[in-house]
Amino acid sequence: MNFKGRNIVSITDLSREEIEYILKVAKDMRPFHDGGKVSKSLEGKILATFFFEPSTRTRLSFETAMFRLGGNVIGFSDISATSVKKGETLADTIRMGDAYADAVVLRHPNEGSARLAAQFSTKPVINGGDGAGQHPTQTLLDLFTIQSEKGNIDGNHIALVGDLKYGRTVHSLAEALMHFDVKLTFVAPKQLQMPKEVVEHVRASGLELDVCDDLGKVADVADILYVTRIQKERFVDVEEYRKVANIFRVDMELLESTKDDLVIMHPLPRVDEIAPEVDKSQKAAYFRQANNGVLVRMALLQLVLTGVGL
Numbered sequence: 001m002n003f004k005g006r007n008i009v010s011i012t013d014l015s016r017e018e019i020e021y022i023l024k025v026a027k028d029m030r031p032f033h034d035g036g037k038v039s040k041s042l043e044g045k046i047l048a049t050f051f052f053e054p055s056t057r058t059r060l061s062f063e064t065a066m067f068r069l070g071g072n073v074i075g076f077s078d079i080s081a082t083s084v085k086k087g088e089t090l091a092d093t094i095r096m097g098d099a100y101a102d103a104v105v106l107r108h109p110n111e112g113s114a115r116l117a118a119q120f121s122t123k124p125v126i127n128g129g130d131g132a133g134q135h136p137t138q139t140l141l142d143l144f145t146i147q148s149e150k151g152n153i154d155g156n157h158i159a160l161v162g163d164l165k166y167g168r169t170v171h172s173l174a175e176a177l178m179h180f181d182v183k184l185t186f187v188a189p190k191q192l193q194m195p196k197e198v199v200e201h202v203r204a205s206g207l208e209l210d211v212c213d214d215l216g217k218v219a220d221v222a223d224i225l226y227v228t229r230i231q232k233e234r235f236v237d238v239e240e241y242r243k244v245a246n247i248f249r250v251d252m253e254l255l256e257s258t259k260d261d262l263v264i265m266h267p268l269p270r271v272d273e274i275a276p277e278v279d280k281s282q283k284a285a286y287f288r289q290a291n292n293g294v295l296v297r298m299a300l301l302q303l304v305l306t307g308v309g310l
């Protein structure tokens with residue numbers, strides 16, 4: 001298995017074996033993140049982070065990952081301070097990442113932008129989210145979290161909840177889960193349900209899949225609730241957003257009926273879909289999930305830039 005120089009554009013580019021290998025390398029990264037061990041394996045390497053959309057976790061965890069392994073980072077998170085403001089194309093901006101750095105992480109509002117960027121870069125391009133398309137590195141940390149919270153990915157009933165239409169994290173996660181033996185339920189109001197192609201793809205894979213709009217019905221039988229934010233910025237009509245803005249809320253009352261070992265995940269940022277009181281519950285795994293982002297991104301950078309784990 002060789003990842004050196006590979007683009008990470010879509011989770012569908014990775015096999016189950018490759019995903020499991022990345023998760024194993026991520027697990028080995030823990031002492032290097034926690035300070036128990038030190039590695040300079042990426043010394044002399046430069047990562048470019050080109051963020052055309054807001055980000056907290058994805059950008060900062062990539063940067064932390066690079067620094068933890070002795071590498072350096074250049075980039076931007078505000079396009080108004082770049083030549084994009086002067087009308088520079090994505091292709092030309094990417095050419096500069098290619099020239100100045102050893103790999104590029106790109107977040108961009110257009111679906112397909114990471115695939116396009118990979119055509120203009122000789123260095124690996126990592127998709128940090130392309131519009132309502134894909135978010136493969138989030139999926140890797142989601143799978144890592146399921147594995148570390150539950151011991152196994154196989155055997156779980158996983159409910160994806162919220163904005164399944166525009167949410168890129170759930171698109172990637174649903175595609176990845178097709179490699180595993182899980183039961184899926186897609187919980188969303190009709191107008192925000194999972195794109196038809198994804199539903200058909202999951203069904204064709206032979207996984208057991210339910211589609212519904214009632215969180216209450218699935219909350220007491222699910223092993224994992226993967227809750228997402230309604231993606232306000234992707235709505236063309238703000239009135240349409242208002243109709244669904246507060247449609248689901250995970251609160252202490254809902255938790256009462258859930259399994260004792262339920263795991264609640266969320267890619268974050270959360271808005272109102274999980275009540276702050278839930279944070280105290282052992283079931284709330286979303287901050288542990290976000291912390292896992294550093295380990296998984298350390299593993300990815302290590303593999304893409306050197307080809308071998310630590």
Ligand code: NCD
Pocket residue numbers: 057058129135138168169228229267268269
């Ligand atoms: C997600 C994203 O950007 O798609 N955030 C993240 O990377 N953790 C989820 C979201 O914005 O709702």
